[in-house]
Amino acid sequence: MVDTYLEPTGNPKNDRQIRKELGLKRNPLRIFLKTLFTIFFVAALIVGNAVIFHNLYYRSFFVNGQSMYPTLNGNATYSNGTLIGQTYNSGSLNGATVDYGIMDTHEYTKQGIRRFDIIVTKYSETDASDKIKRVIALPGETFYFISTSPNEETNGDFYLIPEGESEGVLIPQNFGSEAILRQKDYSGENIPKIDTPKTLGEDEYYVLGDNRPHSSDSSGGYIIKYSFIEGVAIALEGTCTLVCEPGQACQAGRVRFMWPQSLRWTDA
Numbered sequence: 001m002v003d004t005y006l007e008p009t010g011n012p013k014n015d016r017q018i019r020k021e022l023g024l025k026r027n028p029l030r031i032f033l034k035t036l037f038t039i040f041f042v043a044a045l046i047v048g049n050a051v052i053f054h055n056l057y058y059r060s061f062f063v064n065g066q067s068m069y070p071t072l073n074g075n076a077t078y079s080n081g082t083l084i085g086q087t088y089n090s091g092s093l094n095g096a097t098v099d100y101g102i103m104d105t106h107e108y109t110k111q112g113i114r115r116f117d118i119i120v121t122k123y124s125e126t127d128a129s130d131k132i133k134r135v136i137a138l139p140g141e142t143f144y145f146i147s148t149s150p151n152e153e154t155n156g157d158f159y160l161i162p163e164g165e166s167e168g169v170l171i172p173q174n175f176g177s178e179a180i181l182r183q184k185d186y187s188g189e190n191i192p193k194i195d196t197p198k199t200l201g202e203d204e205y206y207v208l209g210d211n212r213p214h215s216s217d218s219s220g221g222y223i224i225k226y227s228f229i230e231g232v233a234i235a236l237e238g239t240c241t242l243v244c245e246p247g248q249a250c251q252a253g254r255v256r257f258m259w260p261q262s263l264r265w266t267d268a
Contacts, residue, residue: 058102059231061120061132062240062252064093067209067216068118068132071176072099072236086180087214094244100255101263103231110229113138116175116265118233119207123222129249130230133207133217134175137200139226144168144197147186155182156212161197168194175265176210184212190221203227235260 063072069086076084079095103120104110113119115138120130136158137143146157159168173181192198200206203226209215218224237260241253 057104058234059105060237060252061101061103061130061231061233062242063099063101063132064242064250065132066214067211068134068176069211069214070180071118071134071210072132086211092244093242093250096242097239098242099236100238100240100252101233101236103233105231109232110226113205113229113232114265115171116173118263118265119205119224120230120233121207121224122228122230123224124228127228131216132233133209133215133224135205136208136218137198137206139200139202139204142197142199143206144192144194145186147191147193150185150213151179151182153182156184156186159194168197180210181212184219186219188219191219205229233263235262235264 063076066073066076066084066087073084076096076098078084078091078093084096113135115135117135118132119135120132122128122130137160142161142163144159144161146154146159148155156173158171158173160171161168186193198206200223205224205226206218207222207224208217208219212219216222236258238255238257240255242250243253244250
């Protein structure tokens, strides 16, 4: 019978003294396995909580179209691996690999939309499909575009007229491809010009696709109201495979996650 003094007390200092007096040694393998288990348990707990928070806080989206090319779907491919490029050909999109990301649908994020943020929106209260576009002009702003000829140096330049001023201020559009931006015909009646600037209502947004010549957007008359906006695109998280059944809208199939790429606009 071991003396009471030599029985484990739960005090690490005393227990070390007990093992010393009894000539006992710690089992290195047992210590290693215990430490390894603890590390894996804590890591699993952190990852699990992060996944739960991610799925509850954000909503996913996939990019079924080339209107935001090359910012989105710049590397999209058909099922045979061929790059889709700036425009679709007549091939089927079933099995195509497209961008997959997340958006923030919370009201405080939508209320804080900044110029050049990318949003997911509908075009009317009854619109059944989401579109993804870039915000060019914000509520209450007065603005216009320069319309010369496609591919000319100043074609598509964007000017904002500050409140109380009569002269416009050039706003650089440092996103996507400048060459594609210049390709568009800006002579359309729904595109404000220097002699016919447009002032948005207090709940209206003017949006365009980065693939300007191949985008259905505000230049075609679709002025976005705040109530149409589903969310603000936060990041790309990978790609997904499209599943497209005849007569039905394409759905996201297999998702391949990658390191997130932020989509929030910064001036840097």
